[in-house]
Amino acid sequence: xxxxxxxxxxxxxxxxxxxxxxxxxxxxxxxxxxxxxxxxxxxxxxxxxxxxxxxxxxxxxxxxxxxxxxxxxxxxxxxxxxxxxxxxxxxxxxxxxxxxxxxxxxxxxxxxxxxxxxxxxxxxxxxxxxxxxxxxxxxxxxxxxxxxxxxxxxxxxxxxxxxxxxxxxxxxxxxxxxxxxxxxxxxxxxxxxxxxxxxxxxxxxxxxxxxxxxxxxxxxxxxxxxxxxxxxxxxxxxxxxxxxxxxxxxxxxxxxxxxxxxxxxxxxxxxxxxxxxxxxxxxxxxxxxxxxx
Amino acid sequence: xxxxxxxxxxxxxxxxxxxxxxxxxxxxxxxxxxxxxxxxxxxxxxxxxxxxxxxxxxxxxxxxxxxxxxxxxxxxxxxxxxxxxxxxxxxxxxxxxxxxxxxxxxxxxxxxxxxxxxxxxxxxxxxxxxxxxxxxxxxxxxxxxxxxxxxxxxxxxxxxxxxxxxxxxxxxxxxxxxxxxxxxxxxxxxxxxxxxxxxxxxxxxxxxxxxxxxxxxxxxxxxxxxxxxxxxxxxxxxxxxxxxxxxxxxxxxxxxxxxxxxxxxxxxxxxxxxxxxxxxxxxxxxxxxxxxxxxxxxxxxxxxxxxxxxxxxxxxxxxxxxxxxxxxxxxx
Amino acid sequence: xxxxxxxxxxxxxxxxxxxxxxxxxxxxxxxxxxxxxxxxxxxxxxxxxxxxxxxxxxxxxxxxxxxxxxxxxxxxxxxxxxxxxxxxxxxxxxxxxxxxxxxxxxxxxxxxxxxxxxxxxxxxxxxxxxxxxxxxxxxxxxxxxxxxxxxxxxxxxxxxxxxxxxxxxxxxxxxxxxxxxxxxxxxxxxxxxxxxxxxxxxxxxxxxxxxxxxxxxxxxxxxxxxxxxxxxxxxxxxxxxxxxxxxxxxxxxxxxxxxxxx
Numbered sequence: 076x077x078x079x080x081x082x083x084x085x086x087x088x089x090x091x092x093x094x095x096x097x098x099x100x101x102x103x104x105x106x107x108x109x110x111x112x113x114x115x116x117x118x119x120x121x122x123x124x125x126x127x128x129x130x131x132x133x134x135x136x137x138x139x140x141x142x143x144x145x146x147x148x149x150x151x152x153x154x155x156x157x158x159x160x161x162x163x164x165x166x167x168x169x170x171x172x173x174x175x176x177x178x179x180x181x182x183x184x185x186x187x188x189x190x191x192x193x194x195x196x197x198x199x200x201x202x203x204x205x206x207x208x209x210x211x212x213x214x215x216x217x218x219x220x221x222x223x224x225x226x227x228x229x230x231x232x233x234x235x236x237x238x239x240x241x242x243x244x245x246x247x248x249x250x251x252x253x254x255x256x257x258x259x260x261x262x263x264x265x266x267x268x269x270x271x272x273x274x275x276x277x278x279x280x281x282x283x284x285x286x287x288x289x290x291x292x293x294x295x296x297x298x299x300x301x302x303x304x305x306x307x308x309x310x311x312x313x314x315x316x317x318x319x320x321x322x323x324x325x326x327x328x329x330x331x332x333x334x335x336x337x338x339x340x341x342x343x344x345x346x347x348x349x350x351x352x353x354x355x356x357x358x359x360x361x362x363x364x365x366x367x368x
Numbered sequence: 369x370x371x372x373x374x375x376x377x378x379x380x381x382x383x384x385x386x387x388x389x390x391x392x393x394x395x396x397x398x399x400x401x402x403x404x405x406x407x408x409x410x411x412x413x414x415x416x417x418x419x420x421x422x423x424x425x426x427x428x429x430x431x432x433x434x435x436x437x438x439x440x441x442x443x444x445x446x447x448x449x450x451x452x453x454x455x456x457x458x459x460x461x462x463x464x465x466x467x468x469x470x471x472x473x474x475x476x477x478x479x480x481x482x483x484x485x486x487x488x489x490x491x492x493x494x495x496x497x498x499x500x501x502x503x504x505x506x507x508x509x510x511x512x513x514x515x516x517x518x519x520x521x522x523x524x525x526x527x528x529x530x531x532x533x534x535x536x537x538x539x540x541x542x543x544x545x546x547x548x549x550x551x552x553x554x555x556x557x558x559x560x561x562x563x564x565x566x567x568x569x570x571x572x573x574x575x576x577x578x579x580x581x582x583x584x585x586x587x588x589x590x591x592x593x594x595x596x597x598x599x600x601x602x603x604x605x606x607x608x609x610x611x612x613x614x615x616x617x618x619x620x621x622x623x624x625x626x627x628x629x630x631x632x633x634x635x636x637x638x639x640x641x642x643x644x645x646x647x648x649x650x651x652x653x654x655x656x657x658x659x660x661x662x663x664x665x666x667x668x669x670x671x672x673x674x675x676x677x678x679x680x681x682x683x684x685x686x687x688x689x690x691x692x693x694x695x696x697x698x699x700x
Numbered sequence: 701x702x703x704x705x706x707x708x709x710x711x712x713x714x715x716x717x718x719x720x721x722x723x724x725x726x727x728x729x730x731x732x733x734x735x736x737x738x739x740x741x742x743x744x745x746x747x748x749x750x751x752x753x754x755x756x757x758x759x760x761x762x763x764x765x766x767x768x769x770x771x772x773x774x775x776x777x778x779x780x781x782x783x784x785x786x787x788x789x790x791x792x793x794x795x796x797x798x799x800x801x802x803x804x805x806x807x808x809x810x811x812x813x814x815x816x817x818x819x820x821x822x823x824x825x826x827x828x829x830x831x832x833x834x835x836x837x838x839x840x841x842x843x844x845x846x847x848x849x850x851x852x853x854x855x856x857x858x859x860x861x862x863x864x865x866x867x868x869x870x871x872x873x874x875x876x877x878x879x880x881x882x883x884x885x886x887x888x889x890x891x892x893x894x895x896x897x898x899x900x901x902x903x904x905x906x907x908x909x910x911x912x913x914x915x916x917x918x919x920x921x922x923x924x925x926x927x928x929x930x931x932x933x934x935x936x937x938x939x940x941x942x943x944x945x946x947x948x949x950x951x952x953x954x955x956x957x958x959x960x961x962x
Contacts, residue, residue: 114485165672171484172431173671176627179620180667183660190657295657303496310489341504347497354490355478373819374798374826375843558806558822559815561795565803568792575752575790576804576865577778578812586815 084213086333092221094328095228096290098321099283100301101308102235103276109252109315110269113166116178117158118280119298119305120185121151125281126288126297127193130200140203144285151281152274159273182298190295200288224286231279232321239317248272252315307350373561390638394541398534405533409605411645412540416547416598417618418625418637420591425623426632427555428587429567430480431487433619434495435595438468440502440614442596446603447515448508457520457539461600468596472589480584483570495616502614514610518603529607536605543601547594552634554590563587624663627670630677639678703766705730705899706782706869711750711760713743713923720746721757722923728869732899735910735931738920739943744903745787747920748871752784753777765868781868787877787903789854791846791861798842800857801829804864832860836890852879859890870894872902876909888912919943 100122107115125147132143162181166174206220239245250258251265259265284293291301307327312320327346334345397408417439424430445464454460479490502509509515522528527535554560562583565573570580603609612618621644629640651659674681706728713721720743728734736744749755751762753774761770769777792800802819805828806812820826833839836856846854855875862870875891876884888909894900904910910917911931918928921943927934934940 114488162668162672169671171488172425173675175431175433175485175488176623176667177671180664180671183664183667185664187657187660187664190655190660195657303492306485306489306492310486344497344500347493347500350489350493351478351497354482354486354493374796374802553818554815556818556820557815558802558811558819558825559813561799561803561819562807562812564795564799565792568794569790572790572792572861573803574773574775575778575784576861577775577807578803579775583812 080213081215082336084215084217086329086336088212088215088217088221088225090329090332091325092224092228092328093290093332094325095224095231096283096287097304097308097328098228098324099231099287100280100291101305101324102317102320103273103278103280104305104309105312105317105320106248106272106276106315108309109313110248110255110272111163111167113163114171114174114178115163116175116302117182117185117298118178118277119301120182120189121155121277122280122284122287122291122301123185123189123293123295123297124154124284125151126200126284126293127189127198128281129285130198130288130293131193133201140206144282147285148278148281152278155277156270156274159270163273182302186295186298189297193295195295198288198293200293202289220289224290227286231282232318235317235321244268244271249315303350304346307346310350311353373556373564390635391545398537402532405537406606407645407649409533409536409540410602411642412537412544413598413602413605414622414625414645415638415641416544416601417595418622418629418641419544419547419551419634420594420598421622421626422631422634422637423551423555423594424587424591425626426634426636427560427567428563428584429483429570430584430588431484432479432491432591433488433623434491434493434498434616435591435622436614436616436618437495437498438472438592438595439599439602439618440498441468441471442599443603443609443613444502444509444515444599445596446600447518447609450518450520450604451515455519455521457523457604460520461543461597461604464600464603465593465596468599469589469593472592473585476585476588477581480581480588492616495614495619499611499614499616502611509611512611514608516608518607518609520604533605540601540605543597547597548634548638551590551594555634559583559586624667626677628666628677630679633676633679636677636679643678703730704728704763705732705765706751706901707763708747708751709761709763711747711762712758713746713750713755714758720923721750724760724920724923724925726918726925726928728899728901730868730899731897732901733913733915734899734901735914735917736901736903736920737905737910737917738926741922742920743923744920745873746923748784748873748903751871752782778865781866782871783862783865783867783869784871785858785862785873785875787873789851789858791854791857793847794845796843796845797833797838797849797857797860798829800846801832801860801864802826804861805829805832808865829864832864835863835893836860837886852883855879856883856887856890859887863890863894867898869899869901872900872904874903874905876904876906884909 100119103121104115104118107113107118128150129143129147132138132146133140138146158181162177166177202220206218206223208219209216210219210222211217239248247258247263247268250261250263251268255265284291284297291297294300304327308320308324311323327349330349331343331346334342336342338345394412398405401408417435420438421432421435424432424435442464445467446460449455449460449463475494479487479494482490503511505511520529523535523539529535555563562573562578565578566580566583573580599613602613625640625644626637627640628644629638630636647662648659651662670677676683704727706726708724708726711721711724712719724747736747738744746755750757753769753772753776757770761768763769764777764780764782769780792803795803802825803812805825806819806822809825811822811825814822830839830842833842836859838853838856838860841849841853846857849857855878859875862872872891875887879887891900891913902910902913914931916929917931917934919926919934919940926943927937927940
């Protein structure tokens with residue numbers, strides 16, 4: 076019985092924190108898909124850069140944890156605006172294959188840059204002392220850090236929910252997701268709105284990469300390594316459905332953790348099986364129907 | 369050029385020369401680079417694989433991001449055939465291809481019912497899953513180590529496999545030629561035109577009575593078969609098969625090679641592959657991550673400036689020249 | 701009294717809480733020349749979607765040549781002779797005009813399964829495709845990509861594809877929409893030359909075309925059939941006039957209206 080509770084606690088805490096990080100690095104892409112239907116395979120690059128920059132600021136510049144992360148997010152946000160202006164403008168209306176190819180190319184460049192700037196080795200994140208302490212939770216010794224991640228994740232989810240559901244900006248955002256043409260006709264500045272949410276999404280990805288550096292280790296290949304997971308969240312969430320994305324991310328985080336915990340040999344399969352079953356069942360009603368050219 | 373099925377192409381000697389150029393160059397390579405035949409063979413093998421990808425992606429419009437699954441199945445099947453006593457290379461390659469084609473048939477209902485991003489996801493998922501299966505099934509695939517020491521019987525019972533790869537080269541070239549002719553023939557047929565129709569407007573195809581899934585399945589299975597043969601030939605000529613045969617890396621590589629040369633044109637596959645692989649050979653001395661700059665840059669430039677790849681650029685240049693093309697229109 | 705070649709029985713279609721098709725029943729005879737008219741938003745395109753199988757009705761049945769095809773996919777219905785054209789051009793834009801029509805002919809004749817002989821070598825298919833193009837005045841542009849054609853010519857390609865399928869029932873969705881009068885004329889001629897045993901249902905807003913073409917009219921309003929009958933009967937009905945003219949002239953016996961609609 077004890078082992079069961081202990082096991083559940085493990086899967087629960089670790090799965091939940093993993094899911095939260097997954098949410099942070101994916102939610103931006105969920106928004107992008109919802110707003111402009113662009114397949115962005117390079118989204119993970121912002122998460123990786125966020126993590127790397129935060130670590131660099133902490134290690135080289137000696138900045139405190141929180142400050143380093145905030146700065147890293149700001150840099151990622153600004154960087155994403157530049158990328159959007161340079162490349163994404165061309166992608167609106169292009170075929171999904173072209174979008175995928177271009178953004179994969181950008182991801183390649185991003186990965187190569189990470190290697191150039193930070194080296195090929197996995198970077199270990201140094202956590203501030205309070206977070207490294209362990210607490211006893213339901214028979215399991217758990218790092219405070221994990222609980223911190225969960226709390227942070229919930230805080231972000233709540234803030235996002237409030238922003239989407241209760242503010243004017245959120246209302247405009249939902250209008251754009253629903254029908255961008257109509258939204259523009261009604262006077263909503265779709266371009267600016269998209270730029271803001273794109274930057275916000277990239278910031279959140281950077282946050283996820285920085286805070287989650289101990290869960291998803293930082294290495295140059297990071298953007299590709301977690302691409303399938305990010306896409307899974309996007310595919311299973313639907314257009315711009317951030318709350319659903321949160322639920323999906325938590326679900327996937329817990330399932331993946333449970334899989335690896337219960338079946339260490341083959342556990343990593345479980346998540347892909349989930350994806351396959353989902354794709355088989357939902358068929359072509361995903362995201363949007365094929366475009367008739 | 370494969371571009372328009374029904375436009376009567378003027379039979380000029382330049383067309384014949386252009387068509388034979390590739391094969392003549394290939395033969396010339398044999399004499400000019402006797403020490404690089406293994407690279408040449410791997411280019412030929414990869415060209416077959418990229419050809420199979422063009423069939424589904426360029427012509428039928430199936431976005432396959434995990435096509436190496438079929439290459440890998442063919443490669444491992446060929447190895448296992450030899451290890452279990454069946455070492456005749458040509459039929460061995462056909463049988464291995466059949467295994468890959470059968471797998472394509474099995475997963476086709478899942479892959480072909482979707483399109484766009486969902487299709488990318490499905491094909492990618494299969495690629496990742498199959499790779500993990502191959503990785504974990506060490507009893508079958510020897511995992512990371514790979515299966516070595518594959519010794520096929522002499523070709524046609526006569527030509528022994530040589531240390532410097534001469535027989536291997538002609539074997540690979542022979543297969544590429546046969547595959548190219550067959551695929552081109554199929555694509556020039558009414559079925560080939562129907563596949564292009566499915567790519568252009570799948571919905572309208574249904575409204576002229578076509579079972580789109582049926583046509584796409586035919587293309588997908590044929591493509592799997594060809595990719596499997598490519599994998600088998602790879603194993604037979606290098607006497608080795610490893611996990612890289614089934615890797616997502618290989619799938620993405622093929623995608624880049626195809627897009628570089630120009631999809632939907634068959635010759636694009638044959639043009640993009642040697643260029644990409646030769647450049648990569650030189651860049652191999654670098655840090656592998658620097659090579660990613662090159663590939664990434666290639667993809668970005670192609671999509672932003674030259675969507676039809678190199679052949680697309682060539683066509684654009686040709687259509688600007690003021691030449692009186694009798695009746696037909698140059699598809700620039 | 702011939703059996704109906706196409707029949708709709710009590711079709712209902714809802715999108716969420718929006719009822720778009722509200723108990724529509726329709727009978728089309730062999731050789732019919734029926735016009736389907738109604739104000740925008742009446743559900744005409746949805747009805748076509750239900751008849752062709754693109755949409756699945758919540759209730760009701762569709763019968764083709766007496767057989768229930770309600771569950772049948774669009775391609776199967778096309779094979780049985782139910783063909784539609786599209787209001788907005790829905791062609792193979794990257795292929796040539798000839799290839800567009802060739803596809804239709806080859807699919808109909810079963811040649812689309814042939815995978816060895818080049819498409820150009822199937823003379824019967826090629827000849828037939830060329831003949832259709834001649835008929836519609838598209839022979840000169842046969843090797844042009846559809847995307848390079850003027851909109852009006854593209855419309856003609858829509859018709860060419862439909863004709864190549866040798867339909868038994870042809871659903872024309874606003875065939876003259878957006879094309880200049882010259883091509884509209886060519887189009888109407890082509891339609892009038894169609895075999896008399898072919899049933900045609902045409903959705904149109906252009907009353908002149910309706911007048912020249914239709915021997916019966918069905919009026920669809922707010923997802924339901926308001927009236928069906930000969931043009932003379934329909935045009936005289938007050939409720940039809942009200943729907944089209946907003947009630948101002950209904951029952952007034954206004955000459956302008958009579959001239960317009962007779």
